[in-house]
Amino acid sequence: MKNTFSTSFFTIVVVAIFATFISCDKDDAPQKVVVLETKTVSNVPAPQTGGQGQPEGGSFTKFSFSQNAVVTNDAWDIAFRGTKIIVNGGSLIGLNEEPSRKGVAAVSIVTGSLSSITAIPAANTFVQDGDKTYSFPTSGINSWYDYNDISHIISAKAGKVYVVKTHDGKYAKFEILSYYKDAPSSPDATSIPRFYTFKFVYQNNSSTSF
Numbered sequence: 001m002k003n004t005f006s007t008s009f010f011t012i013v014v015v016a017i018f019a020t021f022i023s024c025d026k027d028d029a030p031q032k033v034v035v036l037e038t039k040t041v042s043n044v045p046a047p048q049t050g051g052q053g054q055p056e057g058g059s060f061t062k063f064s065f066s067q068n069a070v071v072t073n074d075a076w077d078i079a080f081r082g083t084k085i086i087v088n089g090g091s092l093i094g095l096n097e098e099p100s101r102k103g104v105a106a107v108s109i110v111t112g113s114l115s116s117i118t119a120i121p122a123a124n125t126f127v128q129d130g131d132k133t134y135s136f137p138t139s140g141i142n143s144w145y146d147y148n149d150i151s152h153i154i155s156a157k158a159g160k161v162y163v164v165k166t167h168d169g170k171y172a173k174f175e176i177l178s179y180y181k182d183a184p185s186s187p188d189a190t191s192i193p194r195f196y197t198f199k200f201v202y203q204n205n206s207s208t209s210f
Contacts, residue, residue, distance in 0.1 A: 039068055041197065041199070042183065045080075060097070064076055066168075074102040077105050085135075087105040087128060087129055087135045088101055090105075091128075091129065093129050093132060108121040109161075111160065113159070114161055119208065142160075145179065160176070171203045172202045172203065176196065178196070183197040
């Protein structure tokens with residue numbers, strides 16, 4: 001009986017020690033680091049009717065960062081028409097054929113490169129659309145583009161990154177590369193406008209950093 005008890009006790013101790021080592025191994029195991037991917041989107045169409053003194057119209061092209069695709073439902077984050085960019089948050093600006101806002105999207109405009117922006121900006125820097133108010137300004141220092149009066153070329157401003165709170169409260173950052181089809185390095189009068197190319201990073205959790 002004594003030998004049986006000693007053997008059983010030894011077995012229990014060995015099992016306990018082994019379990020402890022297993023537990024430590026699990027605790028000490030390196031955590032998997034999620035690397036966020038930078039994606040490039042090419043030739044997102046932004047057709048528009050009117051302009052140049054005539055009422056602007058046409059449907060906005062709606063884009064989802066989580067799906068990395070143009071969508072037609074209410075799960076969009078940003079939308080394009082001509083040089084106008086809107087977010088799926090806030091209220092109607094007052095444009096023709098403007099989609100209703102069903103989400104909580106907003107945008108914060110920051111200076112830097114896409115890779116240099118690693119933290120989500122302060123909440124009070126995010127702006128939504130509203131009555132006669134654009135989250136993406138159409139003129140001034142925070143306008144996304146410059147217009148050349150001589151060549152009539154529209155160029156994305158360098159050093160502007162747009163951090164977007166998505167329609168469902170996640171975050172993405174993006175940088176506009178071109179307004180012309182196939183993103184020519186030096187667009188001219190023959191270049192076809194209203195085709196956006198941009199690169200973005202999407203953060204699919206509640207992290208406050210990229």
